[in-house]
Amino acid sequence: MKLAVVGGGSTYTPELIDGFARLRDTLPISELVLIDPAAERLELIGGLARRIFAKQGHPGLITTTSDLDAGVADADAVLLQLRIGGQAARLQDETWPLECGCVGQETTGAGGLAKALRTVPVVLDIAERVRRSNPDAWIIDFTNPVGIVTRALLQAGHKAVGLCNVAIGFQRRFAAMLDLTPADIHLDHVGLNHLTWELGVRKGGPEGENLLPQLLAAHGGAIADDLRLPRAVLDRLGVVPSYYLRYFYAHDEVVRELGTKPSRAAEVAAMEKELLGLYGDPALDEKPELLAKRGGAFYSEAAVDLAAALLGDGGSAVQVVNTLNNGTLPFLPDDAVIEVQARVDRSGPSPLAVPRLDPLYAGLISHVTAYEDLALDAALRGGRERVFKALLAHPLVGQFDLAEGLTDRLLAHNKEHLAWA
Template sequence: MKIVVVGGGSTYTPELIDGFARLRDRLPLTEIVLVDPNRERRQLLAAVSQRMLLRQGHAAVVTETDDVAGASEGAVAVLLQLRVGGQETRQRDETWPLECGCLGQETTGAGGLAKALRTVPVVLNIADQVRAANPEAWIVDFTNPVGIVTRALLSHGHKAIGLCNVAIGLQRYFAGLLDVQPERIALDHVGLNHLTWERGVRLLDVDEVVAPTSGSAKPGKDLLPSLLETQGELIATRMHQPVELLRRLEAIPSYYLRYFYQHDAVVQEQLNSPTRAEQVAAMEAKLLELYADPAVDTKPELLSNRGGEFYSEAAVQLVASLVSDRGDVQVVNTLNQGTLPFLPDDFVIETPAIIGAGGARPLAQAPIEPRFAGLIGHVAAYEQLALEAALHGGRQRVADALLAHPLVGQWDLANDLTDRLLAENAAFLPWTA
């Protein structure tokens, strides 16, 4: 069984390789192809990846190339984990919006829009190459902004599913708090990528784990109320949000919701702190030094600080279920299909879904409270406009998207941010010439 990783020169890659090795019974791979335009990086990552597999007694062969189409031939899945422009563009995405008093972040706000504009055309070009070489291969997108990129893929008829590690990270976290196996935790997860809430944390019986839900009822006992009562302070600290907010919402908002609920406070923090891009760049330099050491054949501890925790486990679970038609429940980014009735069917949401050979079938959701539905609808409208700008270009489309974003929403500010975004990204947006 062959799998392809586009962006295989990323420092993330050993996280994936470690998961492939540990979970070999679930996904018995024989070949892993790392695709990256940077020859030096992909060769370095291929070498350390092969050493890691050998260390764990895994027989898969790691190869590397810059040929997307050739790599895709015979593959069951192609994973996308790329960053157009590298950490340098991320650094700018997290800097120039602050000059306008706005959040500097790579997946939402003006910085997130810049990343979407750079990324969507590149991903669609890669997906076209995959489809031409192997139309049966699944495209699994981990590239941010996942919701917008996944919708771009699906709107162009690609066999694609989006993936994020927020839900699996929280599942593991709650399992640790409750001292149970992660498989016994099911989340009532609702929203859009990087805009989600847990409205329930359910403890499944063993037989409910073995026999996946049909989607008609919520199995298990909801422990969220007791968790908020007894562990609220601890959970709130992890989410970097006030415990009073969590208890008021009767839900656990993802870390990314602090950008909305505490926007001005976060901007002040960012103005007085190094950017995340600077921190990651420093980590990446150290990781690359480690990977170059021929004695290194395990995942470095430093990688846990890089981000993407449990990404490998989420990826293995998803690909294995797509290939084996398992029919289990996983949180993915996929078409709404009536799940959230206030959004069009072709919008992409992040939701628990039954995963099988035909893709993802979202589970039914309980009615969405207005305090969540309002923000979901607002950001979904922005994502629609952002996708149109990424697909068709034009200053006006960029300005329309920013004007619609709940973290911008002012005429003068949207126009100022538009001018700065276009100037910062002219090298990546040919239509600006």
């Protein structure tokens, strides 16, 4: 089995390598190719990756290349983990929206739109080259904004599934609180990427006992602290929102906070510099502890589970993925991309049934889906007016003057990445 990782020069890649090494019985990789144009970083990370495999006794071959076409040739699956413009572009995404009094964040709001505009054309070009080389290869997208990027891939006819680590993080956290194993926990996870709620926490499977009420009763304070939301919010909702919902439920508070502390991009850039120094140590043969602060916890486990189901021997697994709605949420169009539990096998994901959603959640999901429609249109066809309409439609913007000011700033800060700007 051959896997290729586009964006293999990311400082996060050793987390993925560690998961591949530990879970080799679940996903028996014979060859892993790390692909990245940043040759110096790629060699540092490739060297560490080989040492991790060797220490853990993994027999697979790890190679590195800056040649995309050569790297993806004959791959059974291609994982995408890109950041167009690097941390410098992320810093801009987190900064200029604040000038208009809006959340500065790389995956939602105006910053998220900027990232989508930069990313979608590049991802579609990569996917087309993968298809020319191997039309049967699965594309697993971990590139944000995952929902919009995955929808672009599926709309273009690619064999693609989107993946996020929010659900698996909750699963691990809740299992520890309930003194159960992660395999014992099934989440009623519903929504869009970075706009989800855990409506139930079930023991044993989709039909199991719902432990969410007792989880909130015993651990609601700790969960609320993790989400940085008041405990009363969880008690009144009776569900656990994704931590990204704080941008919606406490928007003005978040804007005030972001204006008084260093950006996450600046923190990550400093961390990446330190990590690259560590990776260059020829004695290092495991992921360093610092990597845990980089973000993306449990991504490797989620990626292994998904790839194993897609490439396995006919079995299936239930996992939270981003995939086509196809009637799962009846208030959305079939071609919307939702994030829900799905049964995954070699034919791809099939969403499990979802109970009728409270309008409190369905309304926001519908609103953000409309924004994503417009955002994808802007990413595919360009044009200032399409960018403006996407911003006007976003529930974190929604005002004419704000959308105008944000459009001007978005275009000014992203000209080098937008061919049409």
